[in-house]
Structures are given as C-alpha cells and as structure tokens.
Amino acid sequence: MMADRRATVWLARSLPVLVALIAVPQLGRAHQIVTSRFSAPLPLPLLLAGAGGTVGLTALWLAATPESTTRSPRAVATIPSWLATGVRHGVRGSFLLAVAYALVVGITGRQVAAENIVTLFVWPVWFRGVALLSILVGSPWSLISPWRAIYDGLTRLENRELSVLGSYPAALKAWPAGVGFVLLLGITETLTVFPQSPRLTTVIVAVYAMVMVGGAVAYGPRWLREADPLGVLYRLFGRVAPLTITATEDGSYSLCVRPPWRGCLDPVEHGSLVVFVIATVYTVSFDGFTNTARFQSVLFGVRETLSTGPETSVLLYLVGLVGFVGSFGVSIWAVERLGAGSATDWLAAGRWFAPTLLPIAAAYEVAHNYPYVLRNLGQLAVVVGQQLGVAVETVSPLGWLSLPVFWGSQVVLIVLGHVVAVVAAHRVAVERYEGQAAARRGHLPLVVLMIGYTMLSLWIVSQPVIA
Structure with a gap:
C-alpha cells in the first residue's frame, strides 16, 4: 500500500x-x-x-x-479552454475594479470600519480570504493580482515588457517580500489601528500599489513574483491545497486532487x-x-x-x-x-x-x-x-x-x-x-x-x- x-488512513482514524x-x-x-x-x-x-x-x-x-x-495528483474534472479564458479575464477585471472602488469609498465614504467597503474588503476578504482560498485550491494571485493587471496593461500600451532599470537583482531573492510581509501583516494588521480606519487602510493599499507597480516597471515581472508579500504568501499556502488547477497542453485546465502534504515535499x-x-x-x-x-x-x-x-x-x-x-x-x-x-x-x-x-x-x-x-x-x-x-x-x-x-x-x-x-x-x-x-x-x-x-x-x- x-x-x-x-x-490518509491514519488521518481518517x-x-x-x-x-x-x-x-x-x-x-x-x-x-x-x-x-x-x-x-x-x-x-x-x-x-x-x-x-x-x-x-x-x-x-x-x-x-x-x-x-x-x-x-x-488525480484529475477529477476538466475546465474547457474557452470557459477558462472567459473566467480569467472576467475575474481579473472584476477584482481590479473592486480594489479601485474600495479605495475611492475609503476616502469618500463614512469613516466607520463596519460600514465602509475598504475596511470590510481589504483586510478580511482580500488579504485573509484569498489566503483561505489558496489553502483550498492553490494560489489565484497570478489571476487576480491588480498589480499584475496594471503592469500587463502598461506593457500592452508600450508594446514591450517594461524593465527600465534592468533585470531583477538576484541578490534580493524574496527578501523584499519577507520585509513587506512583516510590515503589512505582521505589524500593521496585527498591532496597529490601521485596519479600523478606512482612510488609513486606503493609504496602506495605495502605498502597496505604488511599490508593486513601480518595482515591476523598474525590474520587470519577476519583481511581482519575488517581491510581492501577498503573492509569495499565497503561493506558499497553495502548496498545502488538496485541490489544484493545472494547465494542459490543449489549453484546458485540470482540477486535480492530491494529499495535502504532496506540495510540501519540494x-x-x-x-x-x-x-x-x-x-x-x-x-x-x-x-x-x-x-x-x-x-x-x-x-x-x-x-x-x-x-x-x-x-x-x-x-x-x-x-x-x-x-x-x-x-x-x-x-x-x-x-x-x-x-x-x-x-x-x-x-x-x-x-x-x-x-x-x-x-x-x-x-x-x-x-x-x-x-x-x-x-x-x-x-x-x-x-x-x-x-x-x-x-x-x-x-x-x-x-x-x-x-x-x-x-x-x-x-x-x-x-x-x-x-x-x-x-x-x-x-x-x-x-x-x-x-x-x-x-x-x-x-x-x-x-x-x-x-x-x-x-x-x-x-x-x-x-x-x-x-
């Protein structure tokens, strides 16, 4: 056996x-x-x-x-390419609009955490909710990342990949993401009143956006993979997911089931x-x-x-x-x-x-x-x-x-x-x-x-x- x-039998027992x-x-x-x-x-x-x-x-x-x-991993379902493409564009655009709208309401709306969309959306639904989703089905961040969507839009406007300062410095590795994680989730979310303030939450997300988009324009898309604290967090959590969605050669996607420790062996x-x-x-x-x-x-x-x-x-x-x-x-x-x-x-x-x-x-x-x-x-x-x-x-x-x-x-x-x-x-x-x-x-x-x-x-x- x-x-x-x-x-799995041991877990069941x-x-x-x-x-x-x-x-x-x-x-x-x-x-x-x-x-x-x-x-x-x-x-x-x-x-x-x-x-x-x-x-x-x-x-x-x-x-x-x-x-x-x-x-x-064992495939249990297949998602056709036409459906996956439509969902991908729809979800990415919707999430970007949701972030933008939340930031506007964070400034113009009522400054009460329980009644303002930005505080209800950013900390629990976005930061923590996407983490739970990553633990279940793998990281969706490459699909929904607003920074990736903005960067891709800029590259289409320029008709080339943007990297004005050259390639991402290899010596940085994932240290920018680690520092960002400590500052954003370890200290700001856990130890400050920022999550209770719509305006302060808006400022935090705006600064986060400028660092991510600015870094991507400076060093290319690898910045978004190595330096984004949420991107790295969700990718690591995705290793535990019992369900995974993987692309196939014909452009479709397979939904697979695997033991929750399988992605932790590499x-x-x-x-x-x-x-x-x-x-x-x-x-x-x-x-x-x-x-x-x-x-x-x-x-x-x-x-x-x-x-x-x-x-x-x-x-x-x-x-x-x-x-x-x-x-x-x-x-x-x-x-x-x-x-x-x-x-x-x-x-x-x-x-x-x-x-x-x-x-x-x-x-x-x-x-x-x-x-x-x-x-x-x-x-x-x-x-x-x-x-x-x-x-x-x-x-x-x-x-x-x-x-x-x-x-x-x-x-x-x-x-x-x-x-x-x-x-x-x-x-x-x-x-x-x-x-x-x-x-x-x-x-x-x-x-x-x-x-x-x-x-x-x-x-x-x-x-x-x-x-």
Whole structure:
C-alpha cells in the first residue's frame, strides 16, 4: 500500500479521536471568550498531552511502516479552454475594479470600519480570504493580482515588457517580500489601528500599489513574483491545497486532487523563503496570542520594565520572530547532524524542510481566521447592497457557530495541520537521507519541534480572550 494512502488512513482514524476528545461534556474549567463563557471539554494539561501524543504517535507509526512511492495528483474534472479564458479575464477585471472602488469609498465614504467597503474588503476578504482560498485550491494571485493587471496593461500600451532599470537583482531573492510581509501583516494588521480606519487602510493599499507597480516597471515581472508579500504568501499556502488547477497542453485546465502534504515535499528556492515560511507560522500564532489577556500582561510588564510606549508590541513581535527563526535553525542543524552524520549542509536542509511547516501555518490560518473572513463577507454584502440601493437583510454566515464549536474546530484543525506536517517532514527525510534508520534519526528533532508547537498553539487558543 502506498505511503500517501497509509497516511490518509491514519488521518481518517485520528479525526474521530480528536472529535471525541473535544466533545466530552463539562470536564474542565470555564474559559472566557470576549463576554461569553463556556466550559472547556477537557482540562488543559490533558488536552495538550492528547494533542502532542497524537502528533508523536503519527511519527512513530510512519517510522515503523515501510515506505513506498508517492501518489501523483488525480484529475477529477476538466475546465474547457474557452470557459477558462472567459473566467480569467472576467475575474481579473472584476477584482481590479473592486480594489479601485474600495479605495475611492475609503476616502469618500463614512469613516466607520463596519460600514465602509475598504475596511470590510481589504483586510478580511482580500488579504485573509484569498489566503483561505489558496489553502483550498492553490494560489489565484497570478489571476487576480491588480498589480499584475496594471503592469500587463502598461506593457500592452508600450508594446514591450517594461524593465527600465534592468533585470531583477538576484541578490534580493524574496527578501523584499519577507520585509513587506512583516510590515503589512505582521505589524500593521496585527498591532496597529490601521485596519479600523478606512482612510488609513486606503493609504496602506495605495502605498502597496505604488511599490508593486513601480518595482515591476523598474525590474520587470519577476519583481511581482519575488517581491510581492501577498503573492509569495499565497503561493506558499497553495502548496498545502488538496485541490489544484493545472494547465494542459490543449489549453484546458485540470482540477486535480492530491494529499495535502504532496506540495510540501519540494524545497524552496533560497534561504529568504525559509525565513518567510517561519515568519508565516509565527505571525498567525502571534496574532492569536495578542487577543489574550496573557499577552496584555506581558506587554504592560515589558513596557513598565523598559519604560517604553506602544512600540513595545512591535518589539515583542520582532523578538519572537527572531526566536522562532533561531529555534528552526537549531532544529535543522540537529536534523542534518543526525540524518547525514554531519551538519555541513544544514542550510540546504533548511530549504528542504521549511515547506513541511506550511501545513501548520495553513491550519492555524484557517482555524484563526475563518470566522473573521465569513463574518466580514456577510457585512460586506449588506454594505454593498445599501450602496447599490438594494435592500439586503443582515447576512450572518456564522449564526449557527457557538463558542464551544468554534473552539473545537480550532483544536481539530491545528492538530490535523501538525499531523500533515509530520507526514511531510517524514517523506522529506526519507528522500534526503540514506536508509530508513537515518531518516528516522533526521526526522526526530522536527517531531519534537512540532509536538512542542502543537501544544503551544492549543495553549494559545485555550486562553481567555479579551474584548
């Protein structure tokens, strides 16, 4: 039996256990979420031990089972070329118009976040909603990117590819995207009031647009691939997608199904993407941590100790990011030392193993943000209807979602994400190191890291949340 099928069976067997763990009624103490209370179904130590044990047992099961060939993606549907072409042009044009209209309303509309299209559209529906879509079916960014649409329009006007400063500097790699990700999503979205201000949101998007379009005009289309923080983020998330859409020789497109770890088995191109992956995992966890009372205690404690102001939260974010990068570096050094017998090529090992963290980032992204996206999508429909003069009743996509169910969904998603990551790391270790024994040894440090991160993630989502 093939390894991918074995891992799928393990996931199928693990899911009922996880559901049973979170469904045990009234066994733990209450956790306060905003202004409501519910009884957590398990004492926190038992939950952490059970989740960490699930991840550890997955690694043991993989180590004890013979390895075999990876299953290729399986086509389940075909999209005709004429339909794909029409959809491609329609979606690209519509998204560009939506961005432009949102920016206009951001300046001229009412300056209330819940009633202005730009704040409802940009942060939850665009930035986070497209991330969720990428995790499901692969990145659509090359199709909908407004910067690509503008650049393509300029090249058609000039009748040539624009690159006024020459080719993209190879030394930059994806570092501009990494810096942009930290500034845009790590700091601005998470730690500032910009997402609550329509005008400030408009300014952020306008600056983002100028940097992207200006860079593309200066260095050509490769700038949009290497330097766009959202483009790189969505492309990395797309590696986890169980559904993929690929072009065929006759111009049509195939919709394929694959295991969620399949796209995580190839290395990233360079070290800047390794850091980007780690920043992605770290930032979504840090975002969840900032919603807790524990973070507020740490924040004000550090502010008092250092006699600093609001910038302390940025300092905490950056210190934590450096710590995460360092922890991964130490783990990869140990992986290479145990798997290969020496750590002389640990940087290359980092490029191979970094993508195996993407299922963790994707799982936490979905667990943390799906209510945020759906809730704001419903509100956006209401506001757009009002602007068009159409009476739209209040849309509540999550009216059915109780706090215990939401918490339980987070637990299941986070644990399954770590299980998928363990499977991916095991497959990479088998591919990279000679013999099953070396692969098991090399896999061990990452298993320890993933067990620890599973427990940390569940500890975060189990903390009391502040209003």
